[in-house]
Amino acid sequence: MTEPATDPLTWRRLSPWALAILFTQRVVRFVRENIPLLLGAGAGAALLERIGVRELTLALVVGLLIAGLVSLLYYQRFRFRIDGHVLVVQKGILERTEVKVDADRVQHIAIEQPIYLRPFDVVRFSLDTPGGITTEVELPGIRRELAEALRKAMEADRDRAPDVVRGSEPTASAKPNLLFRIGPGGLTLHGLTSNHAYVIAVLLAPLLQPLERMLLRDPKRLAELPWLETLMASPVLAMALAGIGLLLVLVVLSVIIAWMRFFEFRLFQRDARYVQRSGLFNRQEQTLSAEKLQSVDWVQTALGRTFGVGYLVCRQYGAAPTGSDLAGGRFLIPGLYRRDGVRLARAFWPDLFPARSQEPAPTTASPRMAPPEMAPPEGPSPESASSENVAINDRRLVLGFQRVSPQYRRFMALRLAVGALAGTGGIVLLGGPFGWLLIGLVVAMLAWPLAHLRWLAVGWRQDSRHLLIRRGLLGLRTSFFPLENIQAIGLRRNWFQRRHGLATLQLQLASGAQALPFIDYSAALAIANEALYRAEQAAAGGSIADRPPSDAADDPKAIAGPGRQSVYDSRPDAPD
Amino acid sequence: MALSNAPVDPHGLPALEALPLSPVSARFAPYQVLARLLSLPVLAFLIWLLPAITPLPLEARPMLLGAMALLAVVLPLLAWLEARRRAFGLREQDLVYHSGLLVQRTAVLPFARIQHVETASNPLERVFNLVRITCFTAGGTGGDLVVQGLEREEAGRLREYLLERIQALSPTAPTSLD
Numbered sequence: 001m002t003e004p005a006t007d008p009l010t011w012r013r014l015s016p017w018a019l020a021i022l023f024t025q026r027v028v029r030f031v032r033e034n035i036p037l038l039l040g041a042g043a044g045a046a047l048l049e050r051i052g053v054r055e056l057t058l059a060l061v062v063g064l065l066i067a068g069l070v071s072l073l074y075y076q077r078f079r080f081r082i083d084g085h086v087l088v089v090q091k092g093i094l095e096r097t098e099v100k101v102d103a104d105r106v107q108h109i110a111i112e113q114p115i116y117l118r119p120f121d122v123v124r125f126s127l128d129t130p131g132g133i134t135t136e137v138e139l140p141g142i143r144r145e146l147a148e149a150l151r152k153a154m155e156a157d158r159d160r161a162p163d164v165v166r167g168s169e170p171t172a173s174a175k176p177n178l179l180f181r182i183g184p185g186g187l188t189l190h191g192l193t194s195n196h197a198y199v200i201a202v203l204l205a206p207l208l209q210p211l212e213r214m215l216l217r218d219p220k221r222l223a224e225l226p227w228l229e230t231l232m233a234s235p236v237l238a239m240a241l242a243g244i245g246l247l248l249v250l251v252v253l254s255v256i257i258a259w260m261r262f263f264e265f266r267l268f269q270r271d272a273r274y275v276q277r278s279g280l281f282n283r284q285e286q287t288l289s290a291e292k293l294q295s296v297d298w299v300q301t302a303l304g305r306t307f308g309v310g311y312l313v314c315r316q317y318g319a320a321p322t323g324s325d326l327a328g329g330r331f332l333i334p335g336l337y338r339r340d341g342v343r344l345a346r347a348f349w350p351d352l353f354p355a356r357s358q359e360p361a362p363t364t365a366s367p368r369m370a371p372p373e374m375a376p377p378e379g380p381s382p383e384s385a386s387s388e389n390v391a392i393n394d395r396r397l398v399l400g401f402q403r404v405s406p407q408y409r410r411f412m413a414l415r416l417a418v419g420a421l422a423g424t425g426g427i428v429l430l431g432g433p434f435g436w437l438l439i440g441l442v443v444a445m446l447a448w449p450l451a452h453l454r455w456l457a458v459g460w461r462q463d464s465r466h467l468l469i470r471r472g473l474l475g476l477r478t479s480f481f482p483l484e485n486i487q488a489i490g491l492r493r494n495w496f497q498r499r500h501g502l503a504t505l506q507l508q509l510a511s512g513a514q515a516l517p518f519i520d521y522s523a524a525l526a527i528a529n530e531a532l533y534r535a536e537q538a539a540a541g542g543s544i545a546d547r548p549p550s551d552a553a554d555d556p557k558a559i560a561g562p563g564r565q566s567v568y569d570s571r572p573d574a575p576d
Numbered sequence: 577m578a579l580s581n582a583p584v585d586p587h588g589l590p591a592l593e594a595l596p597l598s599p600v601s602a603r604f605a606p607y608q609v610l611a612r613l614l615s616l617p618v619l620a621f622l623i624w625l626l627p628a629i630t631p632l633p634l635e636a637r638p639m640l641l642g643a644m645a646l647l648a649v650v651l652p653l654l655a656w657l658e659a660r661r662r663a664f665g666l667r668e669q670d671l672v673y674h675s676g677l678l679v680q681r682t683a684v685l686p687f688a689r690i691q692h693v694e695t696a697s698n699p700l701e702r703v704f705n706l707v708r709i710t711c712f713t714a715g716g717t718g719g720d721l722v723v724q725g726l727e728r729e730e731a732g733r734l735r736e737y738l739l740e741r742i743q744a745l746s747p748t749a750p751t752s753l754d
Binding site: 317429430431486487488489490491492493494495498508510525528529530532533535536539540 | 589590591592593626630631632669670676678679680681682683684685686688689713714720721745
């Protein structure tokens, strides 16, 4: 590490402005955890009536003072330093914690600047290592130049890792290559088509009940609004207008959120890292190590499919399999047309979506994997190999996918219908209202159309060493990843699948599981065999065919014990 | 990122389906039956309480307990049959574990992906001299593989072998961060 600005081996403290971040974080966490509960149950109003405004204000002031005091103590006890290529952080008020993070293990670095800290040029610096679901280390409030120096120091040390495309000197070679930049149109489209609207609706839902109660408690207020009375005379019109109004508000809010979050979004490639910068008020910079990238999702919501836009989510080690696309260290690239999506996917894995003229012969298990009934409904692009590869590649995210067996649709419909009827029947049997059974019947009737939509959405294809798995209902999410990235493989077969010669293949990645349901059993085995071969070859550095070192444990009987059947097979020499 | 994309002949790959699997210990079946039977009293008590906490008539209690008795026969029987079918296999590069009766699962874990190995046993397992081996992978619990039903000596040998193979595959494996 050659960064004088970080002055290694001396303990450093956070900037005094970090107090603002710590205080705000505590207050926001408290509000987020408690306010929806109070508002949702109407308990806030009851509390106000019972305790009184003055007492409540006093309690709030005391609460804020405690939050301030805790933040001050936390700030005082927080210190960090760079020791060789290890970042050491000591923190904690009652329980002292020392965290050491080796630069080689860092997969993701984020520098974030809330608007209230912009005048002071103070940022929040955080980094993740593989295996952690939450952020590993956070320095909440250091000067920007120190954060930049820390980032460079961690990246410079990380460049010592093998298989990383190295520049001659990290700082000298760090000329970023702009991969993508979003425009106002892209931002607006992303806002329109993203699922922010549903999230906002869910967040606002607890407010509806108190609002309704407030209006009903004071009918005079309604009388003051004659247009509202006119509307109430025609409930259908009122509901339709309310619905449209709510939708408009949600869409506008959704677009505003997209502008705030992704304003001036830029994606760069610098050495073997991807860097993105964005944000209107809260400026963020995320750095993702290319070698830690596990899988990429191409996501199109139902509206996004109409407009032909979507977004990419780059997933790394340890990201929780479920949750928001922005959760953890996930790397979201918004507002992409399909062409941009394909181009960026190829920036991550250059051998993905090979041009048709260069496409290798189908050496994978596809002949066995594609019986006639599973042949892709949409054939490959009719254009000849000499036509524009860009146009063909553009369609690679939608064409050539094999559907899973139609038995999947049957099974899903049956499971949903039986599950809904059994669940609601059980509720009625245990004394629940009879209306539950009606709900169960409606769900049972919708089971087939839903299962059909699901079956239409689920598909897969293999592109040389990459597997693409598509799923969804109205929206679509296509995950793609190199087969050698698998951590483990699972093959699951219930009695229904065994009867029809099918299996569900589960590919466990470090970024979460990917399932391929109801595919031909032989196809599942072929993918499993190839994925295992590629993973093991990659881990062994291409020498998988070599026998393991001779030792006592190599004798199957020594492993399996006397009298046990040999559990080894002798692997044939691996083909090249 | 180093890029390798050599073509692969699917017919020449080591076939998972060709691997002969070895059954787990014969003591695992009685252990499973006993474990199921021990878990039933709690369920029976809850079912017995059902008419008291729901509008179900008290007359339904014998019927519920009858259903419970049926479960007390069927669940241990299924557990016995399932345990007799559990099996595992080792190849040069990975560990294979087969489980399940109605839903059959085969899990394969390459040695190179194992982060660490843990052996554990509960009191009932110790009565039967059984040990569980858990192989942990990176990035969450989804890929972790639990091999149940091995006798202590065999589990010890397997554990040692796994550790040796892991070490052989990654001589410069990263150490714990903290």
